[in-house]
Amino acid sequence: MKALRLTARQALMEQRSFWRSPEYALFTFALPLFLLLLLGAANGGSYLPGHIRQIKVLVPSILAFGVIAAAYVNLGAKMAVPRHDGVLKRIRTTPLPAGAYLIGHIVSTVATTLAIAACMGLVGWLAFGTVPRLGGLFFLAAGLALGIVCFAALGLAVSSLIKSAESATPITNASYLPIAMISGIFDPTIGIPRWLSGAAAALPIKALAQVLEDAYTPARHAFPGTALAVLAAWAVAGASVAVWRFRRQTA
Amino acid sequence: MASPATGLAVEVRDLRKDYGERPVLRGVDFEVRRGEVFCLLGPNGAGKTTTVEILEGFRTRTGGSATVLGLDPAAQPAELRERIGIVLQECGFPRQARVGELIGIWRDYYPRPRPLGDLLEVTGLTEDRNTPVRKLSGGQRRRLDFALALAGDPDLVFLDEPTTGFDPEARRRLWAAVENLRGLGKTIVLTTHYLDEAERLADRVAILLDGRIKIAGSTREVARLAALPAQISFTAPAALRAKEVPPPDGVDLAVSGPVARCQTRNTAATLRALLAWADRHRLGDLDELTVTTPSLEDAYLHHTDRSDGEPPA
Numbered sequence: 326m327k328a329l330r331l332t333a334r335q336a337l338m339e340q341r342s343f344w345r346s347p348e349y350a351l352f353t354f355a356l357p358l359f360l361l362l363l364l365g366a367a368n369g370g371s372y373l374p375g376h377i378r379q380i381k382v383l384v385p386s387i388l389a390f391g392v393i394a395a396a397y398v399n400l401g402a403k404m405a406v407p408r409h410d411g412v413l414k415r416i417r418t419t420p421l422p423a424g425a426y427l428i429g430h431i432v433s434t435v436a437t438t439l440a441i442a443a444c445m446g447l448v449g450w451l452a453f454g455t456v457p458r459l460g461g462l463f464f465l466a467a468g469l470a471l472g473i474v475c476f477a478a479l480g481l482a483v484s485s486l487i488k489s490a491e492s493a494t495p496i497t498n499a500s501y502l503p504i505a506m507i508s509g510i511f512d513p514t515i516g517i518p519r520w521l522s523g524a525a526a527a528l529p530i531k532a533l534a535q536v537l538e539d540a541y542t543p544a545r546h547a548f549p550g551t552a553l554a555v556l557a558a559w560a561v562a563g564a565s566v567a568v569w570r571f572r573r574q575t576a
Numbered sequence: 577m578a579s580p581a582t583g584l585a586v587e588v589r590d591l592r593k594d595y596g597e598r599p600v601l602r603g604v605d606f607e608v609r610r611g612e613v614f615c616l617l618g619p620n621g622a623g624k625t626t627t628v629e630i631l632e633g634f635r636t637r638t639g640g641s642a643t644v645l646g647l648d649p650a651a652q653p654a655e656l657r658e659r660i661g662i663v664l665q666e667c668g669f670p671r672q673a674r675v676g677e678l679i680g681i682w683r684d685y686y687p688r689p690r691p692l693g694d695l696l697e698v699t700g701l702t703e704d705r706n707t708p709v710r711k712l713s714g715g716q717r718r719r720l721d722f723a724l725a726l727a728g729d730p731d732l733v734f735l736d737e738p739t740t741g742f743d744p745e746a747r748r749r750l751w752a753a754v755e756n757l758r759g760l761g762k763t764i765v766l767t768t769h770y771l772d773e774a775e776r777l778a779d780r781v782a783i784l785l786d787g788r789i790k791i792a793g794s795t796r797e798v799a800r801l802a803a804l805p806a807q808i809s810f811t812a813p814a815a816l817r818a819k820e821v822p823p824p825d826g827v828d829l830a831v832s833g834p835v836a837r838c839q840t841r842n843t844a845a846t847l848r849a850l851l852a853w854a855d856r857h858r859l860g861d862l863d864e865l866t867v868t869t870p871s872l873e874d875a876y877l878h879h880t881d882r883s884d885g886e887p888p889a
Contacts, residue, residue: 331685334681338670341672342671342672410669411668414667415664418660418664419657419685420685420687420728422654
């Protein structure tokens with residue numbers, strides 16, 4: 326019970342700290358919303374092969390981008406900074422279990438991520454009249470759940486590898502933006518070599534966008550099993566690296 | 577209360593620590609009594625930080641035993657964390673927090689915290705309660721370090737080189753804070769490079785050298801055990817300077833300028849001889865007659881001197 330209370334308290338504190346740091350709040354909320362409005366207004370009306378309006382793909386793509394920005398970038402940078410500032414060492418002097426601290430961060434990140442996802446969904450509906458299809462709600466829920474787990478795990482993993490507080494935000498941003506581009510997040514019609522798109526398909530960004538897309542567009546394939554499997558595999562990989570690094574650092 | 581029979585806050589027996597093949601602690605023994613200020617001294621690399629980190633539960637020992645408040649720190653008991661406070665060197669704060677809020681969060685980590693207002697007052701941060709942590713000065717940050725370490729109202733406080741980089745004013749304020757803690761009945765384990773700090777604050781000191789305790793005891797005992805001579809000085813009478821009276825027998829008196837000095841290992845006998853000599857030659861009372869006993873610093877330099885001979889007098 327006490328550990329639960331401490332975890333909740335820690336999560337609340339992280340939320341407060343998140344909203345007090347303009348750089349995080351801006352990157353996490355303003356950037357995806359801006360991109361959605363901009364790209365939606367510019368390209369949303371055109372048609373993709375198969376007579377799908379591009380906005381139907383853009384909304385879930387940018388939604389995926391929002392999830393990644395909130396879960397991966399946020400957790401990656403926000404866990405690395407206190408470690409390098411010596412805050413983690415200070416916390417280790419207190420009776421707060423390391424788990425409560427870590428889970429508090431994760432809970433806060435999940436809350437932020439769900440908030441941005443809801444925001445994006447709302448803007449997609451209000452600004453562009455785009456809503457997930459009823460039969461796609463399961464994919465939406467599954468994609469969000471697995472996506473958050475996967476990118477939070479990868480965020481923790483990358484935070485454990487970052488060498489200084491100053492490099493935390495640049496490294497986390499630089500490590501996913503190029504992949505987001507080749508994954509067609511910002512432009513689904515992007516023309517890239519076949520080998521590159523094959524590589525992108527094995528990475529979790531494309532996979533998350535794929536699952537969310539299937540929630541919005543009429544089902545082109547029966548079940549996004551491959552994409553969900555890719556997300557799950559990356560979640561396991563991220564969590565393994567994070568656990569291995571945190572164990573080593575606290576030993 | 578743990579180990580009430582012995583009244584010991586910390587008990588260290590034959591403590592050993594190897595980093596790989598390299599032994600850092602080679603069998604350290606000391607104890608800290610409840611309610612005292614205990615100071616661990618020693619040159620860099622002697623093993624002070626390693627010893628303290630083992631007691632704090634941050635490092636595991638290779639051998640021997642260590643008991644802190646009756647608990648084994650290696651077992652990482654939550655109870656130990658609840659009852660000790662640690663002031664680390666160079667440790668950051670969460671960037672977005674405010675002073676009062678951060679102390680409030682820290683209080684929540686402990687089962688029996690000290691009141692917030694009390695913590696702010698003891699550390700002189702009452703007016704900075706709503707100040708963002710990143711706007712604090714160096715001295716204020718150090719005081720916040722203290723406030724956080726005291727948040728759980730600990731029985732035992734570890735201070736690792738608390739005044740490194742302080743100006744004299746800030747040092748005195750911190751010393752007052754340590755004395756205040758002692759007044760509250762807290763046990764304090766201190767490491768420091770500054771011997772005047774140890775002499776001023778510590779009830780007992782231990783000098784760690786090459787992974788062993790070279791000597792331990794009250795500051796006076798440690799100074800006395802160095803068996804260094806005391807120094808006696810007085811204003812040299814005009815007759816002595818003019819060589820109208822002979823110097824006293826059996827006393828190695830040196831006159832330089834207006835001051836006469838001698839060193840002695842038997843202060844009382846030397847004083848008697850000097851006064852008798854002054855009486856005999858009608859030199860009156862010896863002006864500014866002063867006995868300087870060896871300081872902790874003299875003793876420290878003597879104990880840590882690696883050359884075998886006596887340090888130059």
